[in-house]
Amino acid sequence: MEASPLTALVRIIASCVQSIEQAYAKQGIPYPTLDAPFQPSALDLDPALLQTASLIVAAADQLIATVRSPMQTLQLYSGSMHLTSTLGFVVDSDVPDVLSNAGPQGLHVNEIAAATGVDADHQARILRFLATRHVFKEISPNTFCNNRISSLLVKAKSLAEIKADPEAKYDGAPLAAVAASIGDESLKSSAYLSEFLRQPGDNASPFNIAYNTKKTMWEWRQEPQNVWRARRFAVGMKGGGEMFPTSIFTEGISGDKLPKDSLVVDVGGSVGSVTLKLAEAFPHLRFVVQDLHKEITEGEKFWADLNPTAIANGQVKLQVHNFFEPQPVENAAVYFMRVIIHDWPDSNAKSILANTRKAAGPHSKLVLFDLVMPYACPTADAPPVPAPLLANLGVAGGGFVTALDLEMMTVFNGKERTVDQFRTLGEATGWKLEEVKPGMLFAFVFSAI
Ligand SMILES: C[S@@+](CC[C@H](N)C(=O)[O-])C[C@H]1O[C@@H](n2cnc3c(N)ncnc32)[C@H](O)[C@@H]1O
Incomplete structure (x- = not known):
């Protein structure tokens, strides 16, 4: 046996x-x-x-x-969308913020309802669903308080500030912003995954069916009625800067080895949260952060708050640039992209890399910071794990990457890739993969062929 x-x-x-x-x-x-x-x-x-x-x-x-x-x-798995929708609801209706003010004695749902304007019975059922999954605590029947997990959804603004300027309510609160965005656009789009995969028609992703648009989510978020969504997403991206150790980026671009005044371009850099760290670490380098118009506008506020000197003295420049058009910065020492390539299917990813290659000089490097898709089965290059665990450690390892992969499929028809898939993308666009630096985010260092 x-x-x-x-x-x-x-x-x-x-x-x-x-x-x-x-x-x-x-x-x-x-x-x-x-x-x-x-x-x-x-x-x-x-x-x-x-x-x-x-x-x-x-x-x-x-x-x-x-x-x-x-x-x-x-x-349980079939019903897991309720976890996404209820997390989206609680952050939208500021429940963690209301409970944060109440402290450990918590609040009865009638009080939560009075503060949020949402029916007490609905509140109780949603909070109990989440408390049953260790988000919030039900202290006594119908009385809830924050716990270790729900407290991370508290926003950076007071309830009065949230009320005064609801569009700005996610500013400074990346975890709440991400939960809200996934509970909104991603959840709605995911309902169309099966339809898209079986009968895509002329839709580029499930998102396009859900929102009845031919635009990419990025273009759609630039529309005036969706600018608040772009702002909410940019908050999540800003937080991403803090999620990863800075060493991934400093070592990824090998900034200490670059001569004074070398130019580093953060392609699709959003507000420039990676560049913020790099500019502090390497005062001898110059940087250009490129993104679409709304992100660069957000970026102006971001730098005004966090490092106005770098803009004033010209160390950092913010530039509106669509990466499907010719790259305006020629012969930079480094072009880097953090979690850009995973947003796009191969055809678009190749256009972005090819545009970068056309502008590159013979000594330019391309550095891609992205996640790597780990197989769930053992492979020759996978690190060993104790038996009988899955080779990618299941939810504890591959769980995040495979979930993000489906997020990419759902909203952009993008994908997380294996190391070989990155190498192939490079080879198709004039870039040779020289080095792979593993980490929470992998750094793929390419040189111009
Ligand atoms: C996943 S975010 C990554 C942002 C940034 N690299 C970071 O890690 O914080 C993708 C970024 O690509 C930008 N983007 C999308 N389409 C673009 C385009 N056509 N040209 C330039 N940037 C674009 C988005 O505005 C967004 O800021």
Whole structure:
């Protein structure tokens, strides 16, 4: 008889839990409870602990999938859009913000309803759905408070500021902005995934069917009635700058090896959150941040707030540029793109890279910062994982990339790619892949062929 996988999974969990508890004990920090609002800790970003936590999540999720009745698993998975829609609703109606003001004693749903203007019974059912999934806590029947997870959805503005300028309410709150945007455009678009894949007609993505437009989501967000959406999305992108260690970008462009006044172009840079870090790290370099009109307008405010000197002294220039048109900056030392190529199908990705190649000089480098699609099965180049875990660690590893891949498919017909697919895109457009630097985001360094 074959051994049950349950014991092996439980052993992974037990040994990893022990390591994590020892690390916290050594620092004299209690392991954070789910019940209290999130407080940053020195151990949050420790790479070894993050890896250990991933093994626990991978093993626990695989254990659940193994022991739970498959019928129940399918029922839960089929209804998982409710998680997206309810998260979108709570951030839209400012529930985490209202609860944040109430503190640990929380609020009865009647009080939440009075503050948000949304019916108490609906509020109770939505908050209980989320509390059952560890987002918010139901302290006593119909009384809820924030917990470690929901507290991260609290916005950066007070309720009075939110009321005074609702369009600006996501400014400074990237996690809330992303939850709102996914609960809105992405969720609506995803309802058309099956129709798009089976009968695309002349639609470029499910988004185009959902919103009855032939424009890309980027062009559509530039329309006057959608500018608030562009602003909300740009907030999520700004937050992206903080999500990743700066070393990914500093080492990715090897800025310390570039001569003084070398030019670095952030193609499709949104407001320029990566350039902000690079300009601080490399005062000897010059930068151009390029994007569409609305993003550059947002970028002007972003730099005025965070580093007006870099604009005033010319170290950083913001430039409206459509990357499907000829690249105006010629012979830069580095052209880089962070999470740009994954937004586009191969045909468009090749146009962007080819336009960059035409402007490049013989020594220009192209650096693409993107995620890499990991296979769920073992492959020769995949790092080893303890048996019986999935080779990509399931939800703890490939979970994010495969979800983002479907997000890209749904709203742009874009895709996450394997290392070989990046190499092939480069070869088709005059770029040779010289180096792959793995990390939370991979850096693909190309030289001009
Ligand atoms: C996923 S975001 C990445 C932004 C930025 N690179 C970052 O990591 O923060 C994609 C960006 O591509 C920009 N974009 C889309 N279509 C574009 C086009 N045709 N020309 C230039 N930028 C474009 C969007 O406005 C958006 O800022």
